[in-house]
Amino acid sequence: MNSVLKIILQRLALGLLTLFIVSIVIFTAVNMLPGDFAQAILGQSATPEAVEAIRKDLGLDKGPVTRYFEWLGGALRGDLGNSFAQANFASFVGDDSGVRTSVAQQIAPRFANTMFLAGVTAAIAVPFAVTLGILAALYRNSVFDRVANISTLTSISSPEFFMAYVLILFLAVLNPILPSLSNIYDGMSFGERLEKTLLPALTLTLVVTAHMMRMTRAAIINLLASPYIEMARLKGIKPMRVIVRHALPNALAPIINVIALNLAYLITGVVVVEVVFVYPGIGQLFVDSVKIRDIPVVQACCLIFAAAYILLNLLADILSILSNPRLRHPK
Amino acid sequence: MSGLATIVVALVAIGIVAWVGRFAMQKISGNAPKFRDMPFAVAFGYVLAAVLVALGVWYFFQPKANEQGIQNAGVIFFRWAVQGVLIGMVAAWIFRFLGRMVGTSGSRKLFRQMPLTASFGILVIVVYAVLAIFAGLIAPHGQETVFAQANVVPGGNPALGGNPDFPLGTDQIGRDILSRLIYGAQNTVGIAFATTLIAFFIGGTLGFLAATLQGWLDQVLSRAVDVLMAIPSLIFSLLLITVASAWVSGFGLTIAMVLIIAVIDSTRVFRLARAVGMNIVVMDYIEAAKLRGEGLGYLIFKEILPNATAPLLAEFGLRFCFVFLTISALSFLGVGIQPPLADWGTMVRDLSAFINYASFAPLAASVPLLAAGAIALLTVAVNFVVDWMLYRSSGLKE
Numbered sequence: 001m002n003s004v005l006k007i008i009l010q011r012l013a014l015g016l017l018t019l020f021i022v023s024i025v026i027f028t029a030v031n032m033l034p035g036d037f038a039q040a041i042l043g044q045s046a047t048p049e050a051v052e053a054i055r056k057d058l059g060l061d062k063g064p065v066t067r068y069f070e071w072l073g074g075a076l077r078g079d080l081g082n083s084f085a086q087a088n089f090a091s092f093v094g095d096d097s098g099v100r101t102s103v104a105q106q107i108a109p110r111f112a113n114t115m116f117l118a119g120v121t122a123a124i125a126v127p128f129a130v131t132l133g134i135l136a137a138l139y140r141n142s143v144f145d146r147v148a149n150i151s152t153l154t155s156i157s158s159p160e161f162f163m164a165y166v167l168i169l170f171l172a173v174l175n176p177i178l179p180s181l182s183n184i185y186d187g188m189s190f191g192e193r194l195e196k197t198l199l200p201a202l203t204l205t206l207v208v209t210a211h212m213m214r215m216t217r218a219a220i221i222n223l224l225a226s227p228y229i230e231m232a233r234l235k236g237i238k239p240m241r242v243i244v245r246h247a248l249p250n251a252l253a254p255i256i257n258v259i260a261l262n263l264a265y266l267i268t269g270v271v272v273v274e275v276v277f278v279y280p281g282i283g284q285l286f287v288d289s290v291k292i293r294d295i296p297v298v299q300a301c302c303l304i305f306a307a308a309y310i311l312l313n314l315l316a317d318i319l320s321i322l323s324n325p326r327l328r329h330p331k
Numbered sequence: 332m333s334g335l336a337t338i339v340v341a342l343v344a345i346g347i348v349a350w351v352g353r354f355a356m357q358k359i360s361g362n363a364p365k366f367r368d369m370p371f372a373v374a375f376g377y378v379l380a381a382v383l384v385a386l387g388v389w390y391f392f393q394p395k396a397n398e399q400g401i402q403n404a405g406v407i408f409f410r411w412a413v414q415g416v417l418i419g420m421v422a423a424w425i426f427r428f429l430g431r432m433v434g435t436s437g438s439r440k441l442f443r444q445m446p447l448t449a450s451f452g453i454l455v456i457v458v459y460a461v462l463a464i465f466a467g468l469i470a471p472h473g474q475e476t477v478f479a480q481a482n483v484v485p486g487g488n489p490a491l492g493g494n495p496d497f498p499l500g501t502d503q504i505g506r507d508i509l510s511r512l513i514y515g516a517q518n519t520v521g522i523a524f525a526t527t528l529i530a531f532f533i534g535g536t537l538g539f540l541a542a543t544l545q546g547w548l549d550q551v552l553s554r555a556v557d558v559l560m561a562i563p564s565l566i567f568s569l570l571l572i573t574v575a576s577a578w579v580s581g582f583g584l585t586i587a588m589v590l591i592i593a594v595i596d597s598t599r600v601f602r603l604a605r606a607v608g609m610n611i612v613v614m615d616y617i618e619a620a621k622l623r624g625e626g627l628g629y630l631i632f633k634e635i636l637p638n639a640t641a642p643l644l645a646e647f648g649l650r651f652c653f654v655f656l657t658i659s660a661l662s663f664l665g666v667g668i669q670p671p672l673a674d675w676g677t678m679v680r681d682l683s684a685f686i687n688y689a690s691f692a693p694l695a696a697s698v699p700l701l702a703a704g705a706i707a708l709l710t711v712a713v714n715f716v717v718d719w720m721l722y723r724s725s726g727l728k729e
Contacts, residue, residue: 018561025558029574144376150448157714158707159656161663161679165686165703169696173689174405180687240370268563272660276683286566287664290573298573305566313561 004328008318015314022306023075027068030299075303078104103300107282111304113184114274114281118266120194120201121208126259129209133216133255138243140221152210160269164203164276171199182279200277204269208262215258219251253320260316264309345382349374387413407693423451445719452715459516459709466517471496472507474514474673480505485694499698502681508698511673512705518672519662520709523655526589527596530654531647534597538604539631539639542612553605556598564595565657571595572666585669588661596654603646607639614638641724648717652710659706678702 062070079102132152136145155163172180182196220243223229232246233239271283278284282301289297322328353374356366391413393406427450430442442450462469472478478501485500485508486493493500499508541549559567568591575587611617612635620634661667662676670677682699689696 018558021558022561025562026570029570139373139376143380153714153718154707154711157652157656157710159659159663159676159703159710161660161676162700162703162707165679165683165700169408169686169689169700170405173687173696174408238370240372264563268565271565271569272663275664286569287666290569290664290666293573293577295573298570302562302566302570306562309563309566310561 004321007321011314011317011321015310019307019310022310023072023303024068026299026302026306027071030295031064071299075300103296106285106297107300107304109186110280110282110285113279114270114283116193117197117200117204117270117274117279117281118263120197121204121266122263124201125205125209125212125262128205129212129259130216130255132209133213134220134243134248136213136217137220137224137247138239140217145217148213152213155206156210156214158207160203160207160272161276163206164200164273167199167203167206168276171202180277182277184280197279200273200279203273203276204266207269208266211265212255212258212262216251216255219254220247223247223250253323256319256323257316260312260319264312264316267305267308267312341382345378346375349378352378402691402693404690404693404696408689408697411697419451420447423447423454426450426454444723448715449719452712452719455708455712456716459520459712462513462516463520464517466514470507470510470513472510474506474511474518475671476506476510478505478507484692485698499701500695502678506673508678508682511678512675512702514673515675515678515702515705518668519659519675519706520655522585522589522668523651523658526593526658527647527651527654529589529593530596530650531600531643533593534600535604535636535643536631537597538601539608539635540627541601541605542608543627543630543635549605552601556601559595559598560602565660568592568595568657568661569664569666572661576666581669582672585667585672588658588667592654592657596650596657600646600650603642604639607642608635611635611638645717645720645724648713648720652713652717655706655710675702675706679706 132148136148139145168180171178178199179196180199182200184193184196188196224247229242229246232242237246270281271287273279274281274283275287282304285297286301286305288294289301350371353366353369353371357363360366387409390406390409393403395406395410396402424447427442427445427447430445430450431439433439434442478497480494480497480501482503482505483497483501484493485498497507497509499512502508502511537552541552568588571591572584572588575591576584579587617630617634620630625634658667659676662674663680665677665680667676668674679699679702682702685692685695685699687696
């Protein structure tokens with residue numbers, strides 16, 4: 001157990017280090033902007049005094065290293081600064097009461113929405129993909145396997161918005177079963193919320209299922225040539241039981257790994273899907289901020305996406321270590 | 332709730348039919364092994380598949396419109412989809428048949444072993460290549476030409492607000508949609524192809540360099556790639572495009588996007604090139620070449636590259652799909668290929684509202700799906716071909 005703990009702690013430290021370096025990369029990328037934020041807010045025709053005032057207001061008069069650590073420290077405390085759109089508005093009206101929506105306030109509810117969407121997707125996609133994968137391994141090289149193979153290859157290679165619009169066409173427009181717009185608001189009941197989330201979740205399911213299913217199938221089939229499977233078969237155990245009881249536990253490591261990787265993929269997948277369904281999640285906020293060049297929001301969203309991505313990859317790593325009995329019970 | 336109940340009842344009925352059917356076949360065939368050893372799940376699967384096929388055929392032959400003349404859009408879309416798949420299969424079959432007849436003995440052998448999916452993929456890639464290269468000759472109008480009539484309904488029927496000059500209608504500012512779809516092959520596919528080439532040039536060169544030289548260069552490059560790969564690529568490219576948009580706009584932004592995606596994707600190529608290169612540099616012939624006193628360029632391009640083509644080629648196909656999907660997604664989000672260039676992702680976004688008219692104007696609703704489908708079709712085709720290539724080279728038979 002000691003060695004496993006050591007490996008896990010090493011991975012954790014490495015993950016934190018990666019996150020730290022990634023935050024530097026994001027900060028540097030944003031600071032490559034010509035001129036500076038103040039200029040960007042006010043435009044070319046701004047008076048030097050106004051630019052100076054805004055710079056002071058946003059803390060841009062300090063050096064980049066100081067600003068980086070202030071930003072990082074703030075981010076750790078949950079304070080991600082103020083959105084430019086808000087700062088701009090306040091100074092334009094001339095009524096700067098000091099009450100502004102901070103980036104954190106803007107992101108928090110949307111982050112919860114995105115997590116809900118990802119959760120619903122995972123709840124549908126993971127059991128579906130693993131079952132399909134087991135069935136495809138059981139009936140390998142049959143018509144079922146080939147149909148599943150071709151259809152998953154098709155769904156994995158289609159863009160998310162194609163899947164989304166096909167689903168909208170059939171489930172929302174031609175047969176009005178589900179709403180095509182996901183207007184989520186506070187105080188919605190869970191059922192209502194689920195109904196509005198179902199169509200984007202189904203789209204994401206179609207996109208991520210394929211990879212998980214193919215990996216499940218491949219991982220199980222890889223094991224079927226091993227002597228102990230041969231033994232189980234010769235004992236006369238039914239094929240389904242051979243796969244579920246004998247092959248599946250040993251194929252768990254790659255399967256868990258691919259599930260975690262696909263959940264990480266969901267993080268990027270949500271951006272496009274949220275835009276299609278006007279789902280009020282963090283992805284949509286990100287794209288909107290990219291368009292109006294609202295740097296603090298872009299920076300914060302980027303950091304959150306990267307953190308989630310790194311954490312899920314880390315989780316995949318740790319789970320595959322834990323699911324390996326050779327590592328859990330060293331000689 | 333009644334829909335759910337119907338499904339449950341149908342499944343139970345299928346289960347009963349499957350059990351009775353298997354029992355009957357066992358009796359009729361005199362306990363033939365095929366039926367004697369058939370698990371219930373398999374019998375259930377056969378009956379379920381038969382029911383689904385029967386339902387599909389029944390739905391396919393439903394009338395297109397009811398007595399009041401109201402179109403049954405679901406049937407129309409279903410027919411289009413089925414006809415599309417059938418035409419694709421027949422075309423792929425004919426293509427493979429022709430490939431087996433003409434050509435050198437090597438290419439004929441290749442076509443003989445080819446599954447239908449792979450020949451479908453190759454056919455689609457050829458068609459796209461022709462469309463992309465000769466877009467200027469094939470398209471009836473220019474991609475930027477604005478006509479006086481905006482929002483012409485597709486179908487070319489003047490009675491319904493169409494115009495035979497514009498078979499797929501015109502968009503919101505009066506550009507011919509068919510021409511823009513054809514030019515989209517040139518722009519979207521061409522730009523994605525160029526991006527992949529740049530990514531392979533950067534990633535391949537650096538990867539082989541790291542594998543050959545090793546030492547500190549390898550360490551620095553590998554750690555840098557690790558960091559870049561820790562950021563989800565779509566998110567990172569969106570961030571960099573935001574930064575780039577402050578410097579350039581219009582066509583310049585398209586170029587910036589190409590470079591950004593090329594650099595981000597070159598990290599994945601670097602990983603593969605380095606891994607493949609690492610396996611090659613330990614070979615004896617590399618040692619011999621080094622002892623002969625060959626330079627670095629000779630080692631990389633004459634010794635390592637020829638031996639790494641097979642995995643790199645398969646990776647090129649997959650990378651191309653990935654880049655193509657990323658660029659389409661960015662264009663769909665409005666920050667990718669910039670107007671006035673015609674591009675499928677942008678077209679989907681601009682025309683997506685038409686989908687809501689599907690129940691009474693199926694043709695209009697199909698236009699955004701055509702653009703999105705054009706993207707999907709190419710990636711599916713490339714994936715089919717790559718899948719087959721990997722299958723062939725791995726020798727995986729089970």
